[in-house]
Amino acid sequence: MNKRNDLGTEPCPVARSISVVGDRWSLLLVRDAFDGVCRFSDFQRSLGVARNILAERLRRLVDAGILETRPGSNGGAHQEYVLTAQGQSLFPVVVALRQWGERHLFEQGEPHSELVEKSTGQPLHFMAPQAADGRPISPGDTEVRKLA
């Protein structure tokens, strides 16, 4: 069985999410959208991606309900792409990717961009999975309960 094309119907929520945002360009576009990028030309400048690929990925994210279009804020002809509520709720995914990268993919002292709270300038708390009652929980203390 080739499961490549039917991840979107799997009973595993991780697989379904991956079917929607589990590729490099989609994840980078979502990151840029959180960062306030909204114009086609600005996504293109940020990612250095071919126009046809960019157009296709943006359309996929719109179809998936992650981005929506709106008229350009300057009254121009060009539409803008902004995160929907469903897209905004990818924030934990982006923050988790960021915090993992900060920990493991930079040399000691190597500078990197930081995600901070606007009002305080402080970096965010390190995000870690917790049990139902809030205790920190490690992977070994969890299990996946599959469908019968």
Place this chain on the structure above:
Amino acid sequence: MNKRNDLGTEPCPVARSISVVGDRWSLLLVRDAFDGVCRFSDFQRSLGVARNILAERLRRLVDAGILETRPGSNGGAHQEYVLTAQGQSLFPVVVALRQWGERHLFEQGEPHSELVEKSTGQPLHFMAPQAADGRPISPGDTEVRKLA
């Protein structure tokens, strides 16, 4: 500038993480490894992926320090793949993907697998980014402080 190939040197930790795990197979392999899959044949059965692609992706994850190999636990000739400490620390990424999928990619009442605490059987707490002092924080209250 084609940034496709140099994500791994970007000052953005999100981009670096995506350069390492931002593709469908890598994410699914990491998910399976958290789920206790460790043999080549079991990864193959789980993902339905061609042997050559699977071998290449496993090797990339080993090279990236996310998986490591060990002798087969049954004393057989086949090695096993297990998460390193660095790989284990992708747990928040996998949980965030799961929780987003649970919220947005299933119909009301549609069954899905669940990640639960072994000792209690309870699903994990919903993981959300927090400010430095623990207050919940929304994307609009954050900003990325780029390198000068």
